[in-house]
Amino acid sequence: MSSMQDLIRKKRDGGQFSHEDIKALIQAVTSEPRQDCQIGAMLMAIWMKGMVVTETQSLTKEMMLSGEVLSWPEEWRKLVVDKHSTGGVGDKVSLVLAPALAACGCKVPMISGRGLAHTGGTLDKLESIPGYKVQQSREQILNIVGSVGCCIVGQTETLVPADRVLYALRDVTSTVDSVPLITGSIISKKGAESLSALVLDVKFGRAALYKDLDGAKELAKLMVDTGNGLGIKTAAALSRMDGTIGRCVGNSLEVIESLETLKGKGPDDLMELVMSLGGVLLMMVGLVPDQSEGSKRISEAVNGGAALKKFQEMMEAQGVAKETARALCSAHCDYFSVLRKSEFQQELTAPTDGVVADIDGMALAEVLHKLLRGASFAGSPWVRIHYETPPLTPDLTSRLQSALKVQKDDGTQTQHGPKLVAEVLLPDQL
Structure with missing residues (x-):
């Protein structure tokens, strides 16, 4: 069985792992004491050189078998x-x-x-x-x-x-x-x-x-x-x-x-x-x-x-x-009679009149609500932030405001359903 050093070198140099190599890798990951520095080096080698499909499938299977596998009653x-x-x-x-x-x-x-x-x-x-x-x-x-x-x-x-x-x-x-x-x-x-x-x-x-x-x-x-x-x-x-x-x-x-x-x-x-x-x-x-x-x-x-x-x-x-x-x-x-409510709330207002054209989800991330597409009016609130500490600083407020894109309503805006799902990939046997 290859050593962890050998496996790191093999993948670093662009080699392809056998199923036995993958088993040795997972054994090194789950054994005690383990060498996190070696595992980190292996992860970076995989990130840089990648894996072919057979390697990925072997990795997945050996990870799955590294612990217990659940079983269910036959009737369901x-x-x-x-x-x-x-x-x-x-x-x-x-x-x-x-x-x-x-x-x-x-x-x-x-x-x-x-x-x-x-x-x-x-x-x-x-x-x-x-x-x-x-x-x-x-x-x-x-x-x-x-x-x-x-x-x-x-x-x-x-x-x-x-x-x-x-x-x-x-x-x-x-x-x-x-x-x-x-x-x-x-x-x-x-x-x-x-x-x-x-x-x-x-x-x-x-x-x-x-x-x-x-x-x-x-x-x-x-x-x-x-x-x-x-x-x-x-x-x-x-x-x-x-x-x-x-x-x-x-x-x-x-x-x-x-x-x-x-x-x-x-x-x-x-x-x-x-x-x-x-x-x-x-x-x-x-x-x-x-x-x-x-x-x-x-x-x-x-x-x-x-x-x-x-x-x-x-x-x-x-x-x-x-x-x-x-x-x-x-x-x-009354949800907040049961769930904890944040100590502070603050509303941000729309900067101009117009139609909400876009809201940047990455900018909002874990703190904001989505405003559904519709009319927006200058000075009207478009989002309410619930927060504790650290405080909502002017810099954070400015970043949140930049997530809202408002454009003039020229009469061509139409309401459409979300249509979020672009494609569905089904297994071949269906």
Whole structure:
């Protein structure tokens, strides 16, 4: 078996790893004591020289097998599904989609992550709900998925331990954007969930990791091929990420908007993504004949209240007091009587009259709401910022104001639906 030094040299010089090389690499990553400096050097070598498809598939498989692999009862194991997003601003899709899928008959053991760079983390959002426990044992996950139909949890200690090491070191070695490392990280965790079907929401645009459609499509195709190679029916939707998803950005604010969506009052762009991704998954597990019918079923689950009921059950199963869960899901909830409210708020006003032509999601990132396309008037508020410390300085205010683009209304502006999903890549066997 090759030493770690030999492997680093081989990849540094542009060599291609065998499956045995990959096994040796993952063994070095998960053994104690490990040499983080060597692993960091390997990550940089991979970032610089890349990996061919067979290397990426071997890496993903060995990462998946570095810990336990979940198993499900025979009676519903073919209905186990999940979704993953490559990151977005205001991306709260999981909070609506997981209970909607459960209401449609799927089983959703959604293992999510925390915020990274400018993108928010699903776990951070859910932890703004008093009592919500993101860490659950394997047995607890099985019980919750079996009884409720869905859970949204963090990675367990025994699930893909190789990824936990590599993920942390990728962040500090500036190798987060390596396509094979992204693929290995995402698909290995989903493989360890023993899914029947997976849909990937791969973002492209100004506020995404990949700014152009071609780059996002390259990543999507590799992940779809790798997922299918592990025996998971895998599809990908390529969706735009220029502004924000929905109107709110930030943990408790996104929970509130998700609850409002589950009560049938959500923004169109959020519902478009939920329906598109959910429709693909329902089709892939055979619950509907096509994506259109699947999207319709997801919409009915949300607007009819069945998804909201599942979300309430999931909160209670993951530690939220019944009174709290019931209050949040009530028709006229005073959300900030339950959720923590920031000490300070400040509104920014539009600088000129006209039509809102654009809002820069990257500039807004984790602090702003999206203003839906419509009329704007000088001096009227377009955004409200909730914050604690540090204070909202003039420099930060100026940067936020630069995110708003207003143009004169010449009568040619028309209202169109979001149409965020540019393309869907489906597995060959469908």
